Amino acid sequence: MSQSTTNSRIVLASRPQGEPTPDNFRLEQAPIPEPAQGQVLLRTVFLSLDPYMRGRMSDAPSYAPPVQIGELMVGGTVGRVLSSKHPDYREGDWVLSYSGWQQYALSDGTGLTNLGQTPAAPSYALGVLGMPGFTAYMGLLDIGQPKAGETLVVAAATGPVGATVGQIGKLKGCRVVGVAGGEEKCRYAVEELGFDACLDHRAPDVAEQLAKACPAGIDVYFENVGGKVFDAVLPLLNTGARVPVCGLVSQYNATELPAGPDRLPLLMGTLLKKRIRMQGFIIFDDYGHRFGEFWQDMSRWVGDGSIKYREEMIDGLEQAPAALIGLLKGENFGKLVIRVGADD
């Protein structure tokens, strides 16, 4: 790929009502910036697309401030140092950064992780060895506390979080039941990832199927979607169950609460009667200090094949809006990454 002379970037053009549409985004051209003393110029190679981005497009209160209209869409990136006036980085270094949806970015080193000159699989730092893998690892092990012989259910079973949760569950000796969208993903979860079962959430009788697949109830439900999957899970939760909540992708496009009856008292009553722990977490806020522990275990597991990882790579920054819209509908298969530029 020849080097651009301008910096293509995608900004938030307008806030979505419900599902985002392509006209919520705008592709712009800007000059490639020059690094000042103490700065590096980064060229983005990979951009991560993740469900949380939907939240940043809204101005409703959330755990992070919204992207402002006309401003750059945020996102985790892996790129290379194009030129450096910073003592810790040299040309050609791979770095994990948070450059957002653009081809070039300046950094003073804040929040950068240097991956060195020849990392084995640099894009993995956006997935199984990065935020999604870390989310799976801490949420399952610290809040979920799975024990051998217990039943673990995880939705979005072939996504970067769910696939990792399920495989760690198998390493810990659990019966693992996944829920995913479509036959192909379900087959992959069982045949490739080693899940004991995987159900298609599009099936009209998914609640009955789940009850059959969990004859001893559910001890850990790793919540990353909400909605109908949770409705099917709730009556199956065992006494003493743990429910880490890392995402509710099924709700992100909702503009109002669903119709009644109001099941808030039902949920609280279930937590009480069954002595259930339900806990939300935001990975770097709650567990940032334990990244080293994760990195060590996960590098080993990925290295020796205990944990498998699948990426869906799409070429071209201009494809990012459509890819994110598809992600929120569950159309991707594996970790969604945009290849923004060449890797050499």
Place this chain on the structure above:
Amino acid sequence: MSQSTTNSRIVLASRPQGEPTPDNFRLEQAPIPEPAQGQVLLRTVFLSLDPYMRGRMSDAPSYAPPVQIGELMVGGTVGRVLSSKHPDYREGDWVLSYSGWQQYALSDGTGLTNLGQTPAAPSYALGVLGMPGFTAYMGLLDIGQPKAGETLVVAAATGPVGATVGQIGKLKGCRVVGVAGGEEKCRYAVEELGFDACLDHRAPDVAEQLAKACPAGIDVYFENVGGKVFDAVLPLLNTGARVPVCGLVSQYNATELPAGPDRLPLLMGTLLKKRIRMQGFIIFDDYGHRFGEFWQDMSRWVGDGSIKYREEMIDGLEQAPAALIGLLKGENFGKLVIRVGADD
């Protein structure tokens, strides 16, 4: 009080629909049983009335099996050994037992706690030094994890659990805001128990009052009532808040879910965005092994006046149904105890 020649007992006559009524109970007479070898005959002196009893009157699934129609109402009791054929008990010993709503009971020692011949305040074993106190202690300290300077909110603030929660919170340096039914209870919480504020949940603007009383938000909400108090608490919960759930007395008489919209997704979204831990617990199931730790701390606190305790004592087993019905409406003030027999 002269000794009876028969055993008065109250059984469940029928299951309540919504609020219990007097005809759900029936007073019966039975012969006083004779202890066999290895058994003791107990004479009930005090019967504890507690909100959980409403749950046992229903046949809906709960954390404990329901009382069957025609069977004895269950309940914690303190009584004396009338005659003993058990090596560990002698006549006149005070014991904590689970004899239910009756004057006499046999026991083979299972579940009995010997309080000795001259306990200082035997009925306290049903309250601040027993199940309600233990519930307050473990729920607040283990799940709630209050830190000095944080804001703790507790409902049913003058009940045996709530009053103890709030006072432990003060010992730990929290700002403590209670919610109770009526001016008199609120005054007691502030003036006698040392709460920083206490709001009347009957006030139409209780949500606004709560927001004003918690200018830095809520870090720990000790949930023992549910309903409108929780609705007022939910938007005030801080990031990282903890919500131990030990009871939902406002829901116990409900026969169906409230009208919509369905706020289950709202609750889960709040848990996620604010990284909140919400956890139900049943005190002896979850924490039975830590009773000694509680007993030591609480005996000291009650002994030195750090924790105050109020009982509402009602004479006569036949008063128990009306007293329980009143309890579920919040009519009692302090720990409700029925004096079933003489204490000599």
